[in-house]
Amino acid sequence: MTAQTSHRAPIFPHRHLLGIEALQPQDILHLLDLADEAVEVSRQVEKQKAVLRGRTQINLFFEASTRTQSSFELAGKRLGADVMNMQVSASSVKKGETLIDTAATLNAMRPDLLVVRHHAAGAVHLLARKVGCSVVNAGDGAHEHPTQALLDALTIRRHKGNIGGLTVAICGDIRHSRVARSNIILLSKLGARVRVIAPSTLLPSGIHNMGVEVFTNMREGLKGCDIVMMLRLQRERMSGAFVPSVREYFKYHGLDAEKLSYANEGALVMHPGPMNRGVEIAAEIADGPQSLIREQVEMGVAIRMAVLEALANNLPDN
Amino acid sequence: MLETGKPLVLENARIIDPATNMDEAGSLIMAGGKIIAAGREALNQGAPEGAKVVNCNGAVVAPGLIDIGVNVGEPGAEHRETLESASQAAAAGGVTTIVTGPDCDPVIDDPALVDFILRRARDTAIVNVLPMAALTKGLKGEEMSEIGLLQEAGAVAFTNATHPVTNSQVLLRLLTYARDFDALVVHQAKDKDLAGSGVMNSGLRATWLGLGGIPKEAEFMAIERDMRLVAMANGKYHARIISCPQSAKAIRTAKEEGLNVTAGISINHLTMNENDIGPYRTFHKMSPPLRTEDDRRAMVEALADGTIDIIMSDHNPQDVETKRHPFAEAEDGALGLETMLGAGMRLVHSGDISIMKLLASMTCNPAKRLGLEAGRLARGAPADIIVFDPERPWIVEKDKIRSRSKNTPFEDETLTGRVLTTIVSGRILYEIDA
Numbered sequence: 001m002t003a004q005t006s007h008r009a010p011i012f013p014h015r016h017l018l019g020i021e022a023l024q025p026q027d028i029l030h031l032l033d034l035a036d037e038a039v040e041v042s043r044q045v046e047k048q049k050a051v052l053r054g055r056t057q058i059n060l061f062f063e064a065s066t067r068t069q070s071s072f073e074l075a076g077k078r079l080g081a082d083v084m085n086m087q088v089s090a091s092s093v094k095k096g097e098t099l100i101d102t103a104a105t106l107n108a109m110r111p112d113l114l115v116v117r118h119h120a121a122g123a124v125h126l127l128a129r130k131v132g133c134s135v136v137n138a139g140d141g142a143h144e145h146p147t148q149a150l151l152d153a154l155t156i157r158r159h160k161g162n163i164g165g166l167t168v169a170i171c172g173d174i175r176h177s178r179v180a181r182s183n184i185i186l187l188s189k190l191g192a193r194v195r196v197i198a199p200s201t202l203l204p205s206g207i208h209n210m211g212v213e214v215f216t217n218m219r220e221g222l223k224g225c226d227i228v229m230m231l232r233l234q235r236e237r238m239s240g241a242f243v244p245s246v247r248e249y250f251k252y253h254g255l256d257a258e259k260l261s262y263a264n265e266g267a268l269v270m271h272p273g274p275m276n277r278g279v280e281i282a283a284e285i286a287d288g289p290q291s292l293i294r295e296q297v298e299m300g301v302a303i304r305m306a307v308l309e310a311l312a313n314n315l316p317d318n
Numbered sequence: 319m320l321e322t323g324k325p326l327v328l329e330n331a332r333i334i335d336p337a338t339n340m341d342e343a344g345s346l347i348m349a350g351g352k353i354i355a356a357g358r359e360a361l362n363q364g365a366p367e368g369a370k371v372v373n374c375n376g377a378v379v380a381p382g383l384i385d386i387g388v389n390v391g392e393p394g395a396e397h398r399e400t401l402e403s404a405s406q407a408a409a410a411g412g413v414t415t416i417v418t419g420p421d422c423d424p425v426i427d428d429p430a431l432v433d434f435i436l437r438r439a440r441d442t443a444i445v446n447v448l449p450m451a452a453l454t455k456g457l458k459g460e461e462m463s464e465i466g467l468l469q470e471a472g473a474v475a476f477t478n479a480t481h482p483v484t485n486s487q488v489l490l491r492l493l494t495y496a497r498d499f500d501a502l503v504v505h506q507a508k509d510k511d512l513a514g515s516g517v518m519n520s521g522l523r524a525t526w527l528g529l530g531g532i533p534k535e536a537e538f539m540a541i542e543r544d545m546r547l548v549a550m551a552n553g554k555y556h557a558r559i560i561s562c563p564q565s566a567k568a569i570r571t572a573k574e575e576g577l578n579v580t581a582g583i584s585i586n587h588l589t590m591n592e593n594d595i596g597p598y599r600t601f602h603k604m605s606p607p608l609r610t611e612d613d614r615r616a617m618v619e620a621l622a623d624g625t626i627d628i629i630m631s632d633h634n635p636q637d638v639e640t641k642r643h644p645f646a647e648a649e650d651g652a653l654g655l656e657t658m659l660g661a662g663m664r665l666v667h668s669g670d671i672s673i674m675k676l677l678a679s680m681t682c683n684p685a686k687r688l689g690l691e692a693g694r695l696a697r698g699a700p701a702d703i704i705v706f707d708p709e710r711p712w713i714v715e716k717d718k719i720r721s722r723s724k725n726t727p728f729e730d731e732t733l734t735g736r737v738l739t740t741i742v743s744g745r746i747l748y749e750i751d752a
Binding site for chain 1: 491498
C-alpha cells in the first residue's frame with residue numbers, strides 16, 4: 001500500500017471493502033466518481049479497461065445469487081481480471097472451521113481480489129483476516145451489503161445531482177435486510193434524511209437510535225420523500241411469522257400508485273431486486289416512469305468496477 | 319333491525335352514569351337513537367314533541383351493559399345458540415352490546431367471516447353485536463391473523479379465546495404487530511403444560527373428588543410472562559379472565575409500571591367458588607376453573623381497588639351433548655347473559671362493591687377499552703339503556719331461559735336485582751312485564 005498510482009485525490013485508503021461503516025464520506029464520493037467513469041466505459045463498444053490485467057479475482061458465494069455474482073464477474077472482466085466463480089452450497093458447509101479451511105485453500109491459489117457472500121453476519125470479516133488479498137463483501141447475513149448501497153447512491157446522484165438534503169424512505173423488511181443497514185449508514189454519511197417504514201415486526205431493535213425517522217404507516221412516512229427504496233420480503237416471512245399474509249402486507253406496506261402519491265412529485269422508486277410484484281411493490285410502479293430499478297442493475301456493474309479498481313490501486317506491486 | 323323510534327323519556331328514575339360518577343334522581347331523554355339529556359339537568363328540559371314518557375317509579379336507569387365475553391354458536395353450532403337467541407338473552411339480561419368470541423366453526427379468522435357475523439347480526443339480532451376476531455389463524459397460536467384487514471372488516475379486538483398462545487415469540491410479535499393498528503389483544507393466559515389434563519382448581523377439593531387439578535401457577539406464571547412481553551412490545555393487552563390474587567398482583571404491578579394493560583373477570587369467578595361444583599356439577603366446569611373462596615374474595619377486592627376493570631358473562635352455551643358427561647369429559651362453560659347483572663348485584667347487596675363500581679365494570683370500562691361510544695349517558699351517546707330494580711328478587715328458572723342452551727350455574731337460585739326494560743338505539747326491546 002505504498003505506491004499510489006491513482007492520480008485522484010483523495011486516495012482510497014482501504015485494503016478491503018467490508019462495509020460502508022469504515023468509509024469516510026470522501027471515500028464514498030471517490031468511488032462514485034470512479035463509477036461515473038465506469039458507466040462510460042460500459043457504454044462503449046469496447047468495454048475494456050486494463051487496470052486489473054493479470055489480476056485474479058475469485059467470487060466466493062456461500063449463498064446463491066444471480067445478479068450480484070454476475071455483476072461482479074462482469075465488472076472484473078471489464079477491468080481485465082481473470083475471474084473465477086466458486087459456488088459453495090450452504091448446506092455442505094459446516095461453519096467456522098470449514099470457512100477458515102476454505103480461506104486457507106483459496107489463499108494458496110494467490111488471488112488478488114476475493115468477493116465473498118455468506119449467509120452469516122461477520123463471516124466476510126473473519127475471512128478477510130485470514131487471507132492475503134483484498135476482500136469485498138458481497139453481502140454477509142443481515143449485516144452489510146456495501147456495493148448495493150454504493151450503487152443506490154450512484155443511481156440517486158446521477159438523477160438528483162446530490163445526495164445531501166434528500167429525504168429517502170427505506171421501506172419493508174428492515175429487520176432482516178443488509179441492504180437497509182448499508183443504505184442507512186451511507187445515506188446518513190452523505191447528509192440525506194433517512195426514514196424507515198415498516199410494520200413494527202419488521203423493525204430491528206434499536207432502530208430508534210440509528211439516527212433515522214421511524215414510521216409504521218406508509219402514507220405518513222412517504223410524505224415529503226424524494227426517494228422511495230423498497231426492500232424484498234422473503235417468502236417465509238409472509239405467512240404469519242412477521243406479517244399475517246401477502247394481501248395484508250401489500251395493502252398496508254406494498255408500494256402502489258395511491259401510496260406513492262404521498263411522496264414528493266416525481267419521487268424516484270428503487271428496489272435492490274429481485275422483486276415480488278404484488279407483495280412489496282405493484283407491477284405498475286415497478287415498471288412505471290418513476291422506477292429506477294433497471295438502471296440500478298447497470299449502476300451495479302459500474303460501482304463494482306469502481307470498487308475493484310480502487311482496491312486494485314492499493315494492491316502490492318502496483 | 320335497530321331503526322330508531324320516536325323520542326323516549328324515562329322519568330322518575332335514579333340515574334346512574336358510571337362514566338361521570340352520576341347517581342341522582344332525574345330523568346333521561348332520548349331521541350333519534352341518541353341520548354339528549356340525563357339526570358337532574360334533564361328535569362328542566364321538557365319532553366320532546368311526540369315523546370313517549372315512561373314512569374320508572376324510582377328504578378335505576380343506567381347505560382346498557384357491554385359484555386365482552388360472549389360465545390355464540392353461530393356459525394357452526396346453531397343448535398346451541400344463534401346470534402338471534404343470544405341477543406334475546408342479552409336483552410333480557412340488560413346487555414345492549416355483545417362482543418362475540420372467534421371460537422366458532424369456522425374460526426373467525428378471515429375478514430369475510432367478520433362480515434358474515436355483522437350481517438347475520440344486522441338481520442337477526444336485537445342488540446348490538448361486535449365481533450372479536452382470532453388472534454392467530456385457526457386459534458392455533460402459531461401464525462398471526464390479518465389484524466389490519468380484520469379490523470377494517472369490523473373486528474373490535476383480537477383474541478385466541480380460551481386457547482393460550484404458548485409460544486412467547488409468537489405473542490411478542492402479535493403484540494408488536496397489533497400496536498401498528500392500535501388493536502387490543504385479549505389473551506387468556508395459561509401455561510398449558512402446567513395445567514396438563516387438569517379439570518378443576520388444584521387442591522384438596524380436587525383431590526377428594528378424584529379430579530385432576532389446574533394449579534393457579536398455570537395462570538399467574540403466564541400472566542407474569544405476558545406482562546414482560548407487553549413491556550417489550552409496548553403492546554395493548556387485556557387479560558381475558560384472571561382468577562387468583564397472584565394474577566391480580568402481576569396486573570397491578572404492570573399498571574404501576576405504566577403498561578397499557580387491563581384485566582377482566584367472569585361473573586362466575588366473582589360469585590362462585592370450587593365448592594359450588596358439589597357432586598360433579600358440570601355446569602360449574604369452567605376455564606379457568608372456579609377457585610377457592612379465598613381466591614374469590616381476593617378477586618372481589620381486586621375489582622374494588624381497580625385492578626380488575628371489566629366484568630363479563632363469559633356466556634358459553636353448551637347442551638346435553640357436551641355437558642352430560644363425567645365431569646372430566648364435559649365441556650367448559652356456563653350461560654351468563656341473562657344472569658350477569660343479577661349475580662353481580664350479590665356483591666352490591668353484600669356490601670363488597672358499590673353499585674357504581676359494578677356498573678362501571680360492565681358499561682363504561684369495556685366501552686373505553688374497545689373505544690366505543692356506548693356505555694355512558696353523555697349527550698349524543700347511543701341510547702342503549704337499561705331500567706332495573708336493584709331490589710327485585712327473581713328465581714332463575716330453566717324454562718324461562720331465553721338462550722337455546724340451558725347450562726346456567728344459577729338454576730333455581732334467587733338473584734336480587736332485575737332488568738325491567740332494555741332499550742337499544744332508543745327503542746324498547748325488552749320489558750319484563752310486557
